[in-house]
Amino acid sequence: xxxxxxxxxxxxxxxxxxxxxxxxxxxxxxxxxxxxxxxxxxxxxxxxxxxxxxxxxxxxxxxxxxxxxxxxxxxxxxxxxxxxxxxxxxxxxxxxxxxxxxxxxxxxxxxxxxxxxxxxxxxxxxxxxxxxxxxxxxxxxxxxxxxxxxxxxxxxxxxxxxxxxxxxxxxxxxxxxxxxxxxxxxxxxxxxxxxxxxxxxxxxxxxxxxxxxxxxxxxxxxxxxxxxxxxxxxxxxxxxxxxxxxxxxxxxxxxxxxxxxxxxxxxxxxxxxxxxxxxxxxx
Amino acid sequence: xxxxxxxxxxxxxxxxxxxxxxxxxxxxxxxxxxxxxxxxxxxxxxxxxxxxxxxxxxxxxxxxxxxxxxxxxxxxxxxxxxxxxxxxxxxxxxxxxxxxxxxxxxxxxxxxxxxxxxxxxxxxxxxxxxxxxxxxxxxxxxxxxxxxxxxxxxxxxxxxxxxxxxxxxxxxxxxxxxxxxxxxxxxxxxxxxxxxxxxxxxxxxxxxxxxxxxxxxxxxxxxxxxxxxxxxxxxxxxxxxxxxxxxxxxxxxxxxxxxxxxxxxxxxxxxxxxxxxxxxxxx
Amino acid sequence: xxxxxxxxxxxxxxxxxxxxxxxxxxxxxxxxxxxxxxxxxxxxxxxxxxxxxxxxxxxxxxxxxxxxxxxxxxxxxxxxxxxxxxxxxxxxxxxxxxxxxxxxxxxxxxxxxxxxxxxxxxxxxxxxxxxxxxxxxxxxxxxxxxxxxxxxxxxxxxxxxxxxxxxxxxxxxxxxxxxxxxxxxxxxxxxxxxxxxxxxxxxxxxxxxxxxxxxxxxxxxxxxxxxxxxxxxxxxxxxxxxxxxxxxxxxxxxxxxxxxxxxxxxxxxxxxxxxxxxxxxxx
Numbered sequence: 105x106x107x108x109x110x111x112x113x114x115x116x117x118x119x120x121x122x123x124x125x126x127x128x129x130x131x132x133x134x135x136x137x138x139x140x141x142x143x144x145x146x147x148x149x150x151x152x153x154x155x156x157x158x159x160x161x162x163x164x165x166x167x168x169x170x171x172x173x174x175x176x177x178x179x180x181x182x183x184x185x186x187x188x189x190x191x192x193x194x195x196x197x198x199x200x201x202x203x204x205x206x207x208x209x210x211x212x213x214x215x216x217x218x219x220x221x222x223x224x225x226x227x228x229x230x231x232x233x234x235x236x237x238x239x240x241x242x243x244x245x246x247x248x249x250x251x252x253x254x255x256x257x258x259x260x261x262x263x264x265x266x267x268x269x270x271x272x273x274x275x276x277x278x279x280x281x282x283x284x285x286x287x288x289x290x291x292x293x294x295x296x297x298x299x300x301x302x303x304x305x306x307x308x309x310x311x312x313x314x315x316x317x318x319x320x321x322x323x324x325x326x327x328x329x330x331x332x333x334x335x336x337x338x339x340x341x342x343x344x345x346x347x348x349x350x351x352x353x354x355x356x357x358x359x360x361x362x363x364x365x366x367x368x369x370x371x372x373x374x375x376x377x378x379x380x381x382x383x384x385x386x387x
Numbered sequence: 388x389x390x391x392x393x394x395x396x397x398x399x400x401x402x403x404x405x406x407x408x409x410x411x412x413x414x415x416x417x418x419x420x421x422x423x424x425x426x427x428x429x430x431x432x433x434x435x436x437x438x439x440x441x442x443x444x445x446x447x448x449x450x451x452x453x454x455x456x457x458x459x460x461x462x463x464x465x466x467x468x469x470x471x472x473x474x475x476x477x478x479x480x481x482x483x484x485x486x487x488x489x490x491x492x493x494x495x496x497x498x499x500x501x502x503x504x505x506x507x508x509x510x511x512x513x514x515x516x517x518x519x520x521x522x523x524x525x526x527x528x529x530x531x532x533x534x535x536x537x538x539x540x541x542x543x544x545x546x547x548x549x550x551x552x553x554x555x556x557x558x559x560x561x562x563x564x565x566x567x568x569x570x571x572x573x574x575x576x577x578x579x580x581x582x583x584x585x586x587x588x589x590x591x592x593x594x595x596x597x598x599x600x601x602x603x604x605x606x607x608x609x610x611x612x613x614x615x616x617x618x619x620x621x622x623x624x625x626x627x628x629x630x631x632x633x634x635x636x637x638x639x640x641x642x643x644x645x646x647x648x649x650x651x652x653x654x655x656x657x658x659x660x661x662x663x664x665x666x667x668x669x670x
Numbered sequence: 671x672x673x674x675x676x677x678x679x680x681x682x683x684x685x686x687x688x689x690x691x692x693x694x695x696x697x698x699x700x701x702x703x704x705x706x707x708x709x710x711x712x713x714x715x716x717x718x719x720x721x722x723x724x725x726x727x728x729x730x731x732x733x734x735x736x737x738x739x740x741x742x743x744x745x746x747x748x749x750x751x752x753x754x755x756x757x758x759x760x761x762x763x764x765x766x767x768x769x770x771x772x773x774x775x776x777x778x779x780x781x782x783x784x785x786x787x788x789x790x791x792x793x794x795x796x797x798x799x800x801x802x803x804x805x806x807x808x809x810x811x812x813x814x815x816x817x818x819x820x821x822x823x824x825x826x827x828x829x830x831x832x833x834x835x836x837x838x839x840x841x842x843x844x845x846x847x848x849x850x851x852x853x854x855x856x857x858x859x860x861x862x863x864x865x866x867x868x869x870x871x872x873x874x875x876x877x878x879x880x881x882x883x884x885x886x887x888x889x890x891x892x893x894x895x896x897x898x899x900x901x902x903x904x905x906x907x908x909x910x911x912x913x914x915x916x917x918x919x920x921x922x923x924x925x926x927x928x929x930x931x932x933x934x935x936x937x938x939x940x941x942x943x944x945x946x947x948x949x950x951x952x953x
Contacts, residue, residue: 113701115694121580122405122688125448128398128429135396135427136453142425142708144701146694152581153651165691168806170702180651184628236626237641240451297687298718343802345750358803368719368746404863405688406715408731411681414710418679419736425708435864436934463934467911519909520924523734 108200109253113172117146137248153180163212175247176204177239188226190256194218208271220265274304288385299370307356318386391483392536396455400429420531436463446495458530459487460522471509473539477501491554503548507539557587582653585646590639601669674766675819679738683712703814719746729778741813742770743805754792756822760784774837786831790822840870854951865936868929873922884952
């Protein structure tokens with residue numbers, strides 16, 4: 105288990121991008137306040153204000169992080185009434201603390217790390233003054249203090265972990281269709297740089313095998329109107345190399361989620377499917 | 388105050404981008420020449436050759452940097468007659484040295500750090516041979532030498548700090564209009580990733596209050612022809628949360644500059660205002 | 671020479687981009703498995719699956735890297751039959767090991783470092799299970815083990831270094847034309863962020879001097895059809911400052927390759943030349 109009085113790594117995720125100096129200034133503040141600490145950038149290119157995308161990326165990364173402090177900022181409510189929080193995870197080999205806004209960003213990662221043992225409230229902006237750069241002024245100093253061995257209770261009053269905000273779970277619906285086949289309608293949770301289209305379905309839910317899986321996609325209710333996208337029948341295979349170059353298929357991705365992929369190509373470009381759409385699988 | 392013989396942090400800003408290996412090679416050179424040193428990337432996405440944008444970003448970051456050496460490269464004159472310089476700041480808690488081209492990039496940050504105590508000339512390219520990668524071949528070795536405790540005078544002859552190049556100050560004009568109202572015409576100094584439009588005006592100059600502020604924008608003299616952009620009357624508020632979602636307003640940003648913003652949206656996208664334009668405020 | 675039992679730097683290049691958490695997760699895995707080690711990002715913005723572009727970037731960076739381990743992943747064949755390898759370089763001041771897929775990515779850098787002394791096979795995916803994130807699951811653990819002093823022979827069986835895959839060399843053809851002038855037709859090997867167009871020709875091959883060099887470009891055989899691009903006669907100069915602002919010219923770049931450049935501008939934007947095209951020089 106982690107010695108929580110000697111943490112020397114901060115894992116930093118945000119929607120700050122890298123074209124401005126925001127992420128660099130947070131690095132500098134951490135370097136100044138906790139010089140022993142090494143900072144690992146998870147990513148700073150979460151789409152601006154997209155809390156669900158940030159929460160999903162952090163949860164995917166969480167199982168691979170060692171001891172340390174997660175510092176995460178995707179924060180459309182900056183300057184508003186949302187709280188800033190520290191969540192301490194249950195004992196385990198991964199990060200001991202998660203620091204960020206109480207807007208749902210942290211909880212999927214905390215779940216992946218085994219859950220939250222206790223939490224404290226770092227305060228509300230109205231108490232703190234008009235700062236609009238909480239990463240620099242609130243979250244980085246808190247992460248530095250935790251690395252320096254300060255107890256979270258020194259940073260603010262305790263809050264009930266079960267009362268922390270949660271983002272909506274991704275949509276998944278499962279039915280059987282008339283002829284005994286199964287139908288799953290699942291939200292697209294992520295399109296990565298390579299154009300792989302991750303669905304809110306475990307890899308194990310759709311088995312590999314000789315039969316093809318019918319795939320189509322549509323915009324979610326209330327989303328922008330797009331016609332239904334018919335992808336057609338594709339193969340559920342074990343690895344990319346089971347596909348022909350350029351072939352669309354379904355695999356279990358490196359997070360063990362089902363993903364629509366193209367071998368040596370972009371499934372997103374090929375199909376026009378975007379995050380938030382609903383994909384229908386029939387097999 | 389900083390012990391200037393044991394600096395262990397380099398703050399690195401450039402227009403190198405990250406898609407090529409330029410910034411990585413400078414990291415590697417620093418790692419080789421000064422292995423104890425930690426490098427903090429401020430940003431590498433300054434628009435190519437945009438010295439004023441680089442100088443502004445470095446000046447915004449400067450107050451938040453601890454002890455160390457600033458290494459900054461935005462250098463349209465590479466291979467030309469401009470000098471490479473080291474500027475030593477007056478004693479203070481921030482960076483002790485700034486290393487880069489003598490083209491105005493360093494001085495706003497040096498001002499923010501209290502001013503320059505002394506400076507040395509690292510030489511001109513004509514003396515150094517045809518190198519066209521001064522970050523790798525000139526600036527990084529100089530930054531490493533300073534971290535290793537070398538005195539700047541060992542790196543080149545002294546130069547008069549008052550003779551270093553300066554970038555033009557951003558445009559600000561203040562007048563009173565007929566009916567007693569005030570009018571400020573100010574240059575757009577920065578549009579950040581979130582679309583916040585920073586103006587060359589202190590946050591305190593336009594007070595919060597019940598009255599609206601008239602906002603319009605136009606291209607600078609000699610700039611590309613664009614029609615005047617009428618933004619209309621907006622509220623000067625204290626924080627984002629004082630605005631309705633989607634509302635345009637004026638706030639003091641995290642550098643205490645006045646900024647045109649949209650709550651949970653992009654003011655730049657909404658208004659079409661770009662860096663370099665002049666924004667007119669009437670109240 | 672490097673003490674190969676105490677390597678404390680990993681140089682990391684990939685096509686992972688930075689918008690997803692891929693590169694950050696590899697950082698975290700290295701941090702967990704080899705906490706003493708500092709990671710230097712060379713770049714993660716190699717175009718997806720472009721092994722030749724990755725190999726070229728790594729070879730350009732290699733002479734500037736100090737002791738350590740190169741971790742490189744550009745891997746269209748992930749999940750397929752290609753091998754994962756460790757290549758140990760001949761003794762020298764640079765990286766001692768290169769870790770990555772056996773698809774040609776590593777060899778130009780190994781050549782730049784003096785050649786490969788021995789190599790081992792980290793195994794094939796079919797032996798390792800369905801992992802599709804070899805950077806996290808195979809390459810980073812191998813790099814960490816090498817930094818921790820493990821002998822490469824502990825990681826897999828030896829393989830003949832001369833049997834490792836190579837990428838195709840860039841195209842260069844040299845002829846004399848009727849009137850005694852020389853003609854070189856050379857592949858565009860790189861267009862950098864600034865729009866400099868690097869050719870597969872040493873800087874010394876085309877001399878500086880008063881005569882102009884005729885420049886034109888065309889798509890490679892089998893490439894997309896584009897009309898021939900006539901750039902016209904340009905000057906071969908020593909540095910950017912020998913050109914007028916906006917003038918197109920030829921210089922020896924910082925890797926001592928010939929490059930088509932525009933002073934304070936983008937030669938790629940000006941001419942429409944892209945990587946992979948063939949440029950014809952006549953002088």
